[in-house]
Amino acid sequence: MRRNIMLGRKEDLSDNPKQRWKNMLLLAIGQKKMFKKPIPAFLHLAVYAGFIIINIEMMEIILDGVFGMHRLFAPMLGGFYSFLIGCFEVLAAMVLIGCVIFFIRRNILKVHRLNMKELNGWPREDANLILCTEIVLMSFFLIMNTADLSLQTRGLEHYFKTEPFWVTQNFTWLFNDASTGFLIGLERSCWWLHILGVFFFLNYLPYSKHFHVLMAFPNAYYSRLVAQGSVKNMPEIQKEVLYMMEPDKTPATTTEPEHKRFGAKDVTDLSWKNLLDAYSCTECGRCTDACPANQTGKKLSPRKIMMDTRDRLEEIGKNIDANGTFKDDGKSLLNDYITIEELRACTTCQACVEACPVTIEPLDIIMQLRRNLIMEDSNAPQEWNMMFGNIENNMAPWKFSPDDRDAWVNG
Ligand code: SF4
Numbered sequence: 384m385r386r387n388i389m390l391g392r393k394e395d396l397s398d399n400p401k402q403r404w405k406n407m408l409l410l411a412i413g414q415k416k417m418f419k420k421p422i423p424a425f426l427h428l429a430v431y432a433g434f435i436i437i438n439i440e441m442m443e444i445i446l447d448g449v450f451g452m453h454r455l456f457a458p459m460l461g462g463f464y465s466f467l468i469g470c471f472e473v474l475a476a477m478v479l480i481g482c483v484i485f486f487i488r489r490n491i492l493k494v495h496r497l498n499m500k501e502l503n504g505w506p507r508e509d510a511n512l513i514l515c516t517e518i519v520l521m522s523f524f525l526i527m528n529t530a531d532l533s534l535q536t537r538g539l540e541h542y543f544k545t546e547p548f549w550v551t552q553n554f555t556w557l558f559n560d561a562s563t564g565f566l567i568g569l570e571r572s573c574w575w576l577h578i579l580g581v582f583f584f585l586n587y588l589p590y591s592k593h594f595h596v597l598m599a600f601p602n603a604y605y606s607r608l609v610a611q612g613s614v615k616n617m618p619e620i621q622k623e624v625l626y627m628m629e630p631d632k633t634p635a636t637t638t639e640p641e642h643k644r645f646g647a648k649d650v651t652d653l654s655w656k657n658l659l660d661a662y663s664c665t666e667c668g669r670c671t672d673a674c675p676a677n678q679t680g681k682k683l684s685p686r687k688i689m690m691d692t693r694d695r696l697e698e699i700g701k702n703i704d705a706n707g708t709f710k711d712d713g714k715s716l717l718n719d720y721i722t723i724e725e726l727r728a729c730t731t732c733q734a735c736v737e738a739c740p741v742t743i744e745p746l747d748i749i750m751q752l753r754r755n756l757i758m759e760d761s762n763a764p765q766e767w768n769m770m771f772g773n774i775e776n777n778m779a780p781w782k783f784s785p786d787d788r789d790a791w792v793n794g
């Protein structure tokens with residue numbers, strides 16, 4: 384993934400580290416932008432906190448397996464151990480409940496932004512697989528503890544007593560009539576299934592949109608610190624404009640541009656930050672939900688822009704893996720993935736950028752593709768071309784000579 388991301392153009396985003404760390408704390412850890420929609424934000428925070436913190440318990444589960452022990456840390460930590468496990472159980476229950484609600488919102492209530500057509504096929508399966516895996520993993524963890532507590536009350540040596548756990552102590556009655564052999568089998572099975580599930584999940588993570596749990600951190604750190612809405616200049620064009628408007632300010636020396644293309648046609652013309660954005664997208668659809676073009680029935684979906692960018696980047700990565708270096712496949716992000724119709728529908732309103740919880744900028748990609756379309760292919764609607772021609776010749780969008788500019792005051 385790093386190799387793929389570094390295929391992008393250079394962009395220096397190392398300034399102001401203090402502000403960058405602050406952004407990472409607020410946006411990635413604090414999930415500040417999520418709270419524009421408080422209910423999903425709270426559920427997401429619960430799932431996220433549980434997902435991260437429960438990994439501390441995973442350490443014990445793994446060490447128990449490696450050394451053939453059972454609850455390795457319990458004798459060392461005493462009552463504090465029960466407190467910790469109680470907290471983990473509450474978190475596990477929150478993850479479980481949160482994921483069930485997310486599954487219902489996605490598949491039964493069919494929340495609009497989670498059921499748009501760009502999610503058909505693999506993206507929808509991926510989202511459901513993640514939710515189901517988390518539900519199953521948390522269930523195994525809680526069932527394992529319930530069986531363990533039941534065995535503790537029967538005085539088995541291996542299952543020495545810890546204090547009752549906060550969640551599962553309420554469910555031990557379920558196993559009152561179960562045999563000791565069954566309970567040991569259940570406890571061991573859940574241990575194995577839980578740990579195998581975790582290893583599966585770890586391997587699956589980089590292939591899934593769920594990878595945003597990691598990518599959100601660098602993405603928030605490297606988010607652009609310029610004022611939202613400011614448009615990046617193209618130095619080569621700016622020079623021409625200065626030459627026309629203020630010749631004395633035109634730079635004297637000309638340095639050969641590193642990248643000889645106006646805007647972007649393929650992912651390798653985009654900046655590395657655009658590509659990092661593409662790997663960080665969680666496909667939540669908040670950008671598309673806020674997009675006025677999408678709301679009014681246009682073909683544009685900023686989420687699809689990010690998904691297309693990632694798909695094309697993956698395709699190029701596989702091409703390099705297979706051939707050692709990139710072998711021209713005759714395709715490009717523009718046209719083969721993102722159509723002209725989508726690009727032209729964008730009003731550059733920034734609503735997508737504002738809505739994104741992980742500071743992704745679909746608009747920046749749209750702008751770069753559109754610049755290429757217009758500046759290299761002269762591909763613009765007739766009305767735009769007339770305006771461009773006027774700006775070029777008259778330095779104004781209208782077809783009047785600059786010499787006549789003050790004519791309106793006459794009379
Ligand atoms: S900037 Fe373009 S893509 Fe983003 S919300 Fe506005 S119209 Fe939609």
Ligand code: SF4
Nearest residue numbers: 664665667668670739
């Ligand atoms: S770009 Fe941001 S808001 Fe849009 S789908 Fe991706 S993560 Fe969600």
